[in-house]
Amino acid sequence: MSHNSVSDIRQMMVVISTVEEWSSLKSLLQHSSGDECHFSSVGSNQICDMTVEHHSISLHYTDLQPNMTEEAMSQALEGCFNSCRDGISSFLLLIRGGCYTKTERRMMEILQAHFGAEALKHLVVLSVEDGKVVDTLDDALLDLINVCDGRYCRFTSTEGLLALLEMVDYMLAENGVSGYTEEMLSAAKRRSTEDSALNMLKQKRKKEAAEKKHHETKREGLEEALISHRALLQLQTSAVDDDEANKLSVVLLGLSGSGKTSALNLILERAGNQYSVNGLSHESASTTSSCEKKEAFAAGRRLVLVDTPELWDEDGVEAVELVKDCLALALPGPHVFLLVLQVGRFTQGESDMLGHLQRIFGREFAEHAVVLFVRFDSKTREKIDDHVSGAHSSLQELIRKCGSRYYELNVSKSQNALSFPQVKDLLSGINKLAASHGGRPYAVRRFSVQELQQRSKVMEERKEGTQEVNFLLRDE
Template sequence: MSCNSETNAKRMMVVISMVEEWSSLKNLLQVSSEDNDHQVVFSSLGPNQVCDLIVEGDSISLHYAGLKEDMTEEGICQVIDSCFKSCSDGICTFLLLIQGGCYTKKERRLIDILQTQFGAEALKYLVILSVEDGKVTDTLDDTLLDLINDCDGRYCRITSSTASGGLHSLFEMVSYMLTENCVAGYTEAMLAESKRRCADDSAMNMLKQKVEELEERVQAFQKLVQQQEVRRARELEELKTKHAEERKKETAEKQKYDAKRESLHEAVMSHRAMLQLQMRASDV
């Protein structure tokens, strides 16, 4: 689809956050909308919550379904996928909500799941919004800085006192992001390709696992053969040693027998000679 054909399409954002961060953003927007610099309209679309933001005639529709920390990865994937499908008639991007500049373990898990479900390419369509209606961290940690870098610097803040400024920054980042990505946003085709790659990766991992299992079996068989060869070699050596000892014993016994036989032969010969001498003496 061409860039120009998408310019008038409705811009929608799938909100990636836990319930607490979404509630904080809702409260902040409701309070700050009284200054008339922007308009906020909340509604529902099936199980999903929708927040339509309008700033100086420009609009973005935020789609959210409750995410909880104790949900399984499969459950979170289903919720995010449901929000994505509700954006099918517009340009879809993603919005990660964090609170006070803190990128916690639960948000890192959500980003990991987002990339697992939608592929690493989803980060090309991700904006990070810090809701700062209270305590704010002084320094961004390295993991958040790495994510901001992966998102090409798309990080903005919003407070109750400067909500319009934060929304302006958000709108500008979304517009620039869509311009950089030819306006199309994240599409069903990208999701299908991500799932295909995921299936290919799963098949490859399964094949790799089977190869590793086969290699382990081969190694185990080779080890068994080697152990048997070592045992046979040891048994053969023991047998050779036993035979050598037996032959040595037999040789010693034979030598002892020969010596005894020689001694008896000499004794017989000596006794015979003595008898002959006695017989001769008696004849005289």
Template sequence: MKHMMVVVSMEEEWSTLKSLVQESYIDEGQQPSFSSTGSVEVCDLIVASRSVSFHCAVLKKDMTEEGISQALDSCFKSCSQGVSTFLLLIQNGRYKKRESRIMEFMQACYGPEVLKFLIVLSLETEAVDMLDDSLLGLINVSDGRYCRLTTTTLGTSDMLLPLLEMFDFMLAENGMIGYTEHMHRLREAKSRYTADTSMKIMTWMYLQEAEEKDREREMQGLKAKHAEDGKMEADVKRQYETKRESLEEAATSHGAMLQMQLNVTNNDNSKKTSIILVGTSGSGKTSAINLISERVGNQYSSNEDFPECPSSTLTCERKVVLAEGRRLVLVDTPELWDVDGAENMEQVKDCLALSLPGPHIFLLTIRFRRFTQGESEMVSRLQKIFGRGFTEHAIVLFTHRNDIGPHKVLMTRSINDYVAGAQGLQDLLRKCGSRYYVLNLFRNALSYPQVKDLLSGVHKLVASHGGGPYVTKRFPVEQLKERKRVIEERLM
């Protein structure tokens, strides 16, 4: 099956992507194929034994609104097998006014449904420390589907693997189908029906001034037309429902097959997700791990007494649980620096060793209370410890213990007010891509959906990096493996 991807791009970004694709296949046995159909440029290639076809509507800076609409329509029609996804191409995380204008036209042409099938792809030839608010807004409405091709992967044969990972994640969320021609025709039919109805109302108002006999004859004609339009829409809807039921059966069957493939063993590192929890002492790292373990183990406590606060963590500890067919490795850490800000090298090595084959994600835990100066400096300290790429793999986790009452929970408005009142906290969140979740450590039923949302965010972030772990260059992998072996033997 060929994956048809409509690439929406300015000339410069499309030229960059074509050059990178050509460079990545210099030493490969099968070269990509480039062709054009009218104003549409096509690139066919094989990625990880899968057939991918890019159909690009190359847009120019001076194009009119009509020109943009025609280019998008031609590109859509060139995908005879249906569109698997829409791919918005940007460079170095910059979402400019011209790209924003293009997105407005896409929604005008294909409806708001286009956002369910949109992936934002950023070609990054330089370091990107922070995303602007407009791009974060687009990523939010497209359910976090933002993929990056960084300098470490550009020009290599596997540089498009993160894009395929995000593509598979999108299909799973949308029932294993893309944006089809049938959806497009249904939208056009509804638009025509709306326009026809408006015209009927105007005609009816004009006929009020005519004679009663003429008005009655015209009204009969309008009723007949309305019945015909209603029958046509019912037929289209019936065809859509028949196809949807067929697709649901296929998706169910495919989902069962995927679930069988997701059965893992202890030695299958490709099915592990490693998470290191970092933060200040007392921020709730250990309690968060305990609550996550209960959630994925389907343990729902009915005891609404306040849980005892665990004692301070003195050494790095590792817990492995099975969550939705994947092994989740949770590494608890003490504070990784002393009162003078100097890092504890031994603890750093221990947490990295215990997270192998990761880490994939860092959870930066912050207690929901007054934001301190020490917490505002955490990102800089952690970047010195784990490298500048730490923030690209980090999620902020706000924890609290229902200090406002045993039967109340932290609401979104409260966390928004909390963030708005602390400039240092706003800067910290921006450095971490504005990714944050809230976890109520009080063990009642209301805390479990928060764990589910957190794990969903973790899986999305891992998919955006192609499923691979974050690699620190400070310590050789063999050294960390030996350290892990020593720790495990000591605990036996």
């Protein structure tokens, strides 16, 4: 479309407005142009053809409702544009009385989005003034006029149309093109598609960034929860460690009939401050066939006593399973071993006992051992020190290897009152020996801690099961 002057060719314009502004413009055109103004319709588009002083004008309008979606309004504008063959001279925005409404602003945004920024180079703002006119143009309208290089016309009569045509002619001359063409629309659509793809990519990246931030926040939350959990575990472990540090495990060892069980029961009673002259005798305690654990609190410490049967047979063969049971019950110890000997009895079996125990528990066993003499005979008045000084050399050697640590317990009923100070002295000696090793338990490296812990768990479950069966049998 070549434009040497406005009179050379029909000026095709797409009118952008609401139906109210379009109706006002039609009324003014009919009043000012009379028979020179002809209206027709092509589909949904309305067309106004007229001639003004040998200038031919064709205005194309489509009804744009304020509640239309952006897509619907874009399609309506494109349909109106396509009704103009070979492109258009300009887009014509109608406003009323110099008032630039929100609806018209939205139309401009959609025009630019669909037809591209190039459309604003071919835009003229036409103020239809058939009534009230604003005194001052608002800033948004002034900004639009500025973008349009000042193309703003006021229309009240035919003179306004002539000014519009001159402005369009000047605009085309300045742009050096034939108006807004289909090629421009295609290019705008292509850019819009690219922009949409770019926007989609941006949105995708934004979403990914948001998801990443969400995951990071979630991860940070999990890390904080993990730190809190670890702190809680540490506190719990510290509590367990404190409990373990306050725990004193003692294993009673000796031959059958030496008085291990009697001594253990008496220690538990006296450690728990159970004192009675008429208390039960411990003389008739039955023979121990398995390892058993009992506990009491003594002097603010948790005292664990483990009773054991003989840990080897007549041929000196070690009972490995009993050894494991013994150590499992004494976890994390043992801290101290009590070698229980009956006063007045020292056979070859007792003489060989230390050798057996060192093979089972290690060469350092004796460094953690205390000899405990159990007295069943209440008639004998001999002091324990005198008994040791006059004992067989093998017994004296055993005591010497155990650091010369020995104590006495009288478990006979008639001497019950004497047992309280004896137990007190014994516990004091046990505490001193444990303290001399820094409170650390004796480590038997033959078995792992994990193995012993698992064994302890199994033994505890077995014990609970036995108690439940006994309870049911008792109910029957």
